[in-house]
Amino acid sequence: MSYKVITEMVVDFKKVKEYFDHLDEKCLSGRLSFSLQTIGQVHVGSGYPEIGTSAKLKKNILFYSNVSINKKVTIPGSSIKGSLRTYMECLSPKVSTDNNGEISVGHKDTECFFPLIDDIFGSAFRQRSRMSNISVDDFVPNSEEFKLCTVLVYPSFEPKSKDGIKVYFEDPADLPRQVEGEKFYIRAIPAQSIFTGSLYFKDFYSFELGLLFKALRLKGFRIGGKKEQGFGKVMFSDFSLTAFDKTTLSSTKLNNTEFDDFWKTKEYAYVSFLDSVGLKNDFDIISQVLNEGQE
Numbered sequence: 001m002s003y004k005v006i007t008e009m010v011v012d013f014k015k016v017k018e019y020f021d022h023l024d025e026k027c028l029s030g031r032l033s034f035s036l037q038t039i040g041q042v043h044v045g046s047g048y049p050e051i052g053t054s055a056k057l058k059k060n061i062l063f064y065s066n067v068s069i070n071k072k073v074t075i076p077g078s079s080i081k082g083s084l085r086t087y088m089e090c091l092s093p094k095v096s097t098d099n100n101g102e103i104s105v106g107h108k109d110t111e112c113f114f115p116l117i118d119d120i121f122g123s124a125f126r127q128r129s130r131m132s133n134i135s136v137d138d139f140v141p142n143s144e145e146f147k148l149c150t151v152l153v154y155p156s157f158e159p160k161s162k163d164g165i166k167v168y169f170e171d172p173a174d175l176p177r178q179v180e181g182e183k184f185y186i187r188a189i190p191a192q193s194i195f196t197g198s199l200y201f202k203d204f205y206s207f208e209l210g211l212l213f214k215a216l217r218l219k220g221f222r223i224g225g226k227k228e229q230g231f232g233k234v235m236f237s238d239f240s241l242t243a244f245d246k247t248t249l250s251s252t253k254l255n256n257t258e259f260d261d262f263w264k265t266k267e268y269a270y271v272s273f274l275d276s277v278g279l280k281n282d283f284d285i286i287s288q289v290l291n292e293g294q295e
Helices: 013-021 077-090 115-121 206-216 256-276 280-291
Strands: 002-006 028-038 045-054 059-066 093-097 111-113 134-136 149-153 165-169 184-188 194-204 234-245 250-254
Touching: 002 280, 013 093, 013 256, 028 206, 077 115, 077 134, 077 165, 077 194, 077 206, 077 280, 093 115, 115 206, 194 206, 206 256, 234 256, 250 256, 256 280
Parallel strands: 059 184
Antiparallel strands: 002 165, 028 194, 028 234, 045 059, 093 111, 134 194, 149 184, 234 250
């Protein structure tokens, strides 16, 4: 696997604050249901070794299994939510403040944060402490005859980066990399498996929904472990949406065929927000980088 480092979009916080201060739009809350299809093998590890029989090797082996709940293979909502946050950080502006809370972009002693990400995913930072406005179901397979596959892998290795957010990409020229330590077996979810579940959001502005939808539509979205060895690639489809406005108590229900127009409207709202703070060109470049080579 190859990886690229996405350089964050940094903006003066005053521009972002000014945008929010003049925003009188009503917020939406609701549920977004969809399917998750594994494009490659996926491993969301339980962290515990088990002993089992390999039909192919005709012997007992030690392996690390995928997460299961009530003996049913599961992709935890926390794994999807964690990856979603990473991709949304790549696509959203970052600001900096000094120790007094004053804006000081580029200052060496600044504390950097993503205001939209804090608003959506919550923050434990003392001055911006808030609860998350998004939660994700544990996704379960849509077939009762689902079976894991057994794969021999290398120990994990993590390319380090201090200059941005690291994401992995397919590269046909890549060869398996030799790393220290013995190879071991894992149980993985096979490619072309279908899982279903829902995501719940609360008090989202239109442009925040646009950021969410943009991240879910990225090619090469990856979840779980062993990404550096080619695991984790998934895609999302079959969207259905139920959303409501708490102020007017009006609701909206959209099936998969109707969702596309709604998604495009919200993404346009997000692009308009970025344009208002001078980041549209940076956003277009990052979107292209995140999507290239993922056909």
